[in-house]
Amino acid sequence: MPDHDLSPASAGSMHASFAGGDGPLLPIVASGDRNAVNRCIRRYGPLVWSIARRLSPTPEDAEDAVQEIFLDVWRHASRFDASLGSEKVFITVLARRRLIDRMRAQRSRLAAETPLDEELEIEAAASSRAERDTEVEEARNVLLALPAPQQQVIALSLVHGLSHGEIATRVGLPLGTIKTMIRRGVLRVRSLLALRRRTSLTARGAQ
Amino acid sequence: MSIIDLELARLSDLAVEHLMGALAADESDEYRDLRERYPGFDLLELECAAAALQLAAMAPPDPLPERLRIRLATDAAGFFGPHRRTETNANADALLPARASRAQRRQDLGWWAAAASLAVALIVWINLPQTTTVAHLQPSDPSAAPPSSPAADPSATPASVTAGAPGSAVRLPPLRASAPAGELVDPAAAREQLLAANPFVLHRSWRAGNDPAGRTVSGDVVWDPRTQRGYMRFVGLRRNNPNAEQYQLWIFDARRDERYPIDGGVFDIKSDSGAEVVAIKANLKVGVALMFAVTIERPGGVMVSDRSRIAALANSG
Numbered sequence: 337m338p339d340h341d342l343s344p345a346s347a348g349s350m351h352a353s354f355a356g357g358d359g360p361l362l363p364i365v366a367s368g369d370r371n372a373v374n375r376c377i378r379r380y381g382p383l384v385w386s387i388a389r390r391l392s393p394t395p396e397d398a399e400d401a402v403q404e405i406f407l408d409v410w411r412h413a414s415r416f417d418a419s420l421g422s423e424k425v426f427i428t429v430l431a432r433r434r435l436i437d438r439m440r441a442q443r444s445r446l447a448a449e450t451p452l453d454e455e456l457e458i459e460a461a462a463s464s465r466a467e468r469d470t471e472v473e474e475a476r477n478v479l480l481a482l483p484a485p486q487q488q489v490i491a492l493s494l495v496h497g498l499s500h501g502e503i504a505t506r507v508g509l510p511l512g513t514i515k516t517m518i519r520r521g522v523l524r525v526r527s528l529l530a531l532r533r534r535t536s537l538t539a540r541g542a543q
Numbered sequence: 544m545s546i547i548d549l550e551l552a553r554l555s556d557l558a559v560e561h562l563m564g565a566l567a568a569d570e571s572d573e574y575r576d577l578r579e580r581y582p583g584f585d586l587l588e589l590e591c592a593a594a595a596l597q598l599a600a601m602a603p604p605d606p607l608p609e610r611l612r613i614r615l616a617t618d619a620a621g622f623f624g625p626h627r628r629t630e631t632n633a634n635a636d637a638l639l640p641a642r643a644s645r646a647q648r649r650q651d652l653g654w655w656a657a658a659a660s661l662a663v664a665l666i667v668w669i670n671l672p673q674t675t676t677v678a679h680l681q682p683s684d685p686s687a688a689p690p691s692s693p694a695a696d697p698s699a700t701p702a703s704v705t706a707g708a709p710g711s712a713v714r715l716p717p718l719r720a721s722a723p724a725g726e727l728v729d730p731a732a733a734r735e736q737l738l739a740a741n742p743f744v745l746h747r748s749w750r751a752g753n754d755p756a757g758r759t760v761s762g763d764v765v766w767d768p769r770t771q772r773g774y775m776r777f778v779g780l781r782r783n784n785p786n787a788e789q790y791q792l793w794i795f796d797a798r799r800d801e802r803y804p805i806d807g808g809v810f811d812i813k814s815d816s817g818a819e820v821v822a823i824k825a826n827l828k829v830g831v832a833l834m835f836a837v838t839i840e841r842p843g844g845v846m847v848s849d850r851s852r853i854a855a856l857a858n859s860g
Contacts, residue, residue: 368623370806370846374826377615381607387597389605399611406615410622421591428594429587436564469598471591476599487600493563494597500565519559526592 360423366414377406380427387428391435391497393442401438405431420533422469439497474532475525485509486517493518550577554584562586562593613827617803624847731820734765734774741767745832749777752853754839756781764835764857766794766823773823775835777812780819780854783839785811790837790854791844792823798830805829809844834858 364372392398408430492498504511557574560566745766751757759779766773792807808824839852
């Protein structure tokens with residue numbers, strides 16, 4: 337169902353016309369605009385749910401986590417700066433913080449419940465046009481350029497929340513190798529994104 | 544490579560471990576020490592990289608369960624309510640929010656508590672079939688019908704009513720559950736059509752609330768739970784200035800937490816006589832409508848009303 341069908345009319349809302357399309361919602365959410373809030377839930381709810389489901393031990397735990405994450409989103413919406421990155425990445429950062437915090441607290445992981453076939457999801461992860469995001473596309477290019485075992489290790493860590501030790505056991509590689517694989521992947525993406533951000537800032541400064 | 548470069552490289556390595564929730568105890572101490580020595584280290588940049596990489600490795604998202612969506616909307620209503628919290632700490636690490644307790648999320652919506660006892664009675668009332676009001680083709684007070692309403696013309700039938708100004712010949716489309724009420728047809732005509740087509744539609748009269756804007760209000764609200772469509776007919780409700788304030792409808796649902804009534808949409812009264820028919824646009828499915836309340840809010844409406852200005856109420860009383 338399209339987003340615009342889901343919110344009650346706000347004939348007088350100055351924000352309503354700006355909340356359409358695929359533009360950033362968080363600056364409008366920060367003002368408490370209920371249309372934007374509903375659209376934000378519609379737009380990012382499936383993403384947050386999917387992340388939480390994989391990084392939580394049970395569906396019930398994932399639901400609680402999603403609620404906490406969205407409260408974080410409402411709290412921090414005003415801090416989102418579109419010039420520094422995409423909304424999707426911003427929300428994913430908040431989701432990861434909350435989920436890793438919960439994982440630490442619970443000391444439980446989803447490892448044993450992770451279906452093996454999900455490990456193959458990397459190649460199936462091509463986003464739809466609507467979901468395209470420059471940062472994610474760049475990260476995907478980095479990921480797909482890596483050797484298959486490294487792709488798998490990164491997915492098991494980032495997507496499925498397995499500990500390094502669990503990954504080492506599963507894929508049969510030394511713990512040190514697992515750590516290196518993940519670290520290099522993340523740092524490579526950081527370098528690319530930092531370069532892109534600097535280029536973007538320079539270009540804007542020249543205008 | 545200098546010592547600083549080496550330490551920053553080590554800090555980056557440990558930060559990645561930290562972001563994976565995989566720091567060992569001894570590494571945690573080392574990480575903390577390095578963070579203190581390099582306060583300018585951009586952890587957020589690393590977090591964004593990890594997030595982007597995660598998104599790149601993920602399959603397309605699963606659908607959000609509907610019950611969870613409703614919970615999120617309810618939480619948002621609580622958060623953006625009258626006791627909204629603010630954040631002042633701009634430090635990047637402080638972005639890691641404190642765990643929100645369930646108690647914190649709950650807000651004391653005392654205004655609606657007064658309606659709780661009424662709600663109990665209404666549940667009983669609504670569940671008694673013999674007490675269900677059967678709607679009439681004509682409003683109970685024909686003089687109250689707005690000028691554009693076909694109810695003012697006894698010769699008009701639901702099949703022949705027209706929308707818009709007199710003389711227009713736009714024939715109303717047949718009622719469909721999926722038709723967005725109030726968007727394709729004139730609300731007054733659509734209301735009549737709804738009443739004619741649904742003999743068991745809920746039908747309640749408005750009474751004044753605590754705000755002078757509704758002091759002389761009358762009219763009614765009709766609601767069809769099957770099609771989730773409804774209309775409010777107002778007479779004597781004060782015209783509002785949309786730039787200053789707007790009316791907002793709230794629907795109390797017996798199946799939902801009474802502290803969080805369903806948002807029924809924001810609307811304006813444009814007529815000096817206060818005669819208006821407005822389509823209800825509930826943002827959630829209404830189970831059992833117990834009571835309808837119209838509040839006066841800021842332009843665009845609010846997630847949660849502070850209930851300080853109530854223009855009209857409709858219930859069994």
